[in-house]
Amino acid sequence: MDKVLARGSGSAAARSRPRTAVVAMVAGAAVVAATIAVATSASAGTTLGASAAEQGRYFGTAVAVNKLSDSTYVGILNREFNMVTAENEMKWDATEPSRNQFNYTNGDRLVAHAQANGMRVRGHALLWHQQQPGWTGSLSGSALREAMLNHVTQVATHYRGKIYSWDVVNEAFDDGNNGARRNSNLQQTGGDWIEAAFRAARAADPGAKLCYNDYNTDNWSWAKTQGVYNMVRDFKSRGVPIDCVGFQSHFNSGSPYPSNYRTTLQNFAALGVDVQITELDIEGSGSSQATSYGNVTRDCLAVARCNGITVWGIRDTDSWRASGTPLLFDGSGNKKQAYTAVLNALNEGGTPPPTTAPPTSTPPTSAPPTSTPPTSEPPTTPP
Ligand code: XIL
Numbered sequence: 001m002d003k004v005l006a007r008g009s010g011s012a013a014a015r016s017r018p019r020t021a022v023v024a025m026v027a028g029a030a031v032v033a034a035t036i037a038v039a040t041s042a043s044a045g046t047t048l049g050a051s052a053a054e055q056g057r058y059f060g061t062a063v064a065v066n067k068l069s070d071s072t073y074v075g076i077l078n079r080e081f082n083m084v085t086a087e088n089e090m091k092w093d094a095t096e097p098s099r100n101q102f103n104y105t106n107g108d109r110l111v112a113h114a115q116a117n118g119m120r121v122r123g124h125a126l127l128w129h130q131q132q133p134g135w136t137g138s139l140s141g142s143a144l145r146e147a148m149l150n151h152v153t154q155v156a157t158h159y160r161g162k163i164y165s166w167d168v169v170n171e172a173f174d175d176g177n178n179g180a181r182r183n184s185n186l187q188q189t190g191g192d193w194i195e196a197a198f199r200a201a202r203a204a205d206p207g208a209k210l211c212y213n214d215y216n217t218d219n220w221s222w223a224k225t226q227g228v229y230n231m232v233r234d235f236k237s238r239g240v241p242i243d244c245v246g247f248q249s250h251f252n253s254g255s256p257y258p259s260n261y262r263t264t265l266q267n268f269a270a271l272g273v274d275v276q277i278t279e280l281d282i283e284g285s286g287s288s289q290a291t292s293y294g295n296v297t298r299d300c301l302a303v304a305r306c307n308g309i310t311v312w313g314i315r316d317t318d319s320w321r322a323s324g325t326p327l328l329f330d331g332s333g334n335k336k337q338a339y340t341a342v343l344n345a346l347n348e349g350g351t352p353p354p355t356t357a358p359p360t361s362t363p364p365t366s367a368p369p370t371s372t373p374p375t376s377e378p379p380t381t382p383p
Helices: 002-010 012-014 016-039 048-054 072-078 104-116 134-136 141-158 193-204 223-238 263-268 284-300 337-348
Strands: 058-061 082-086 120-128 165-170 209-214 244-245 274-282 306-311
Touching: 002 141, 048 058, 048 337, 058 072, 082 104, 082 306, 104 120, 120 141, 120 193, 120 274, 134 141, 134 284, 141 193, 141 306, 165 193, 165 274, 193 209, 193 223, 209 223, 209 274, 223 263, 244 263, 263 274, 274 284, 284 306, 284 337
Parallel strands: 058 082, 058 306, 082 120, 120 165, 165 209, 209 244, 244 274, 274 306
Antiparallel strands: none
């Protein structure tokens, strides 16, 4: 509460209109007190969602809509999570199987389940080089560009007002050492395709946070991370409407949790965007898996603009990488050591989120970056 008052008293409004400011501060204190009262409800500290909410964050999972008839699955989903992502049901092949003919049946089922159970929804994903419908294969150039932007507009309009954040563009960077864009059919429509997609999404749903989402962007020293960072910095400087960066964070022995993960989250957040962990799974077992899960959770909580964590499935057997047993519940739905590590880390607490909501409109183009961007060599110091 001290922090709220301190920030309020330093604002321009407080300096120019002291009486209004005092009233606003008292009202603000009441809201904070009410929020604390709500947060200390029966389940606080005992489930992932409630513990994350106490820290001003969410805890989510990918959901396969055809599993909503599995009672063990739904039992865990409804008990533990307050954010959901459609594992496949909102992708291009699912939502527009024929050109300009849209099918929202399964996506809508997930949104309905979320709304009925007090969960929010991350939209995933408007544009991606994978899981495109077959008909895009015969298009290129301006015809593909038009179809792609129409897809963004139609889907974001259908879900307008129901989506917390959209992965507008997924995995557009190359895995090599060049920090360059991936050479996809979308990229071939013109290098400005990503910003065109973000502008179309903003126009269709001004209330959703718009994210760029990718994998292998967790390690600050990797070229791919720097490539995405430079794109986001450029977008912010030119007023392209981007609000957040999603870190898929699929970790395994080839791409383990990096000790500079917190640095990566902090540096992106310093550009003036939120950061979200969007598809977390960590292959392994026992205490080493649990340690990495705890580290990821603490790193998110240490960064004020880290909104929350989504794991990519519920039970190990639900995972797209099931043989790596990368999730928080075993195949029978029992909590794993990794679950306890995450819950404990959430209950330890961290840096509260900013007290003012980030702007939903395009920021002024004249605003400078909020921190000095790194020079050519990224720092290698651990957090
Ligand atoms: C995966 C799903 O989990 C699988 O069911 C599907 O067969 C392929 O896609 N990055 C992403 C996700 O952005 O959409 C992917 O999900 C996993 C990698």
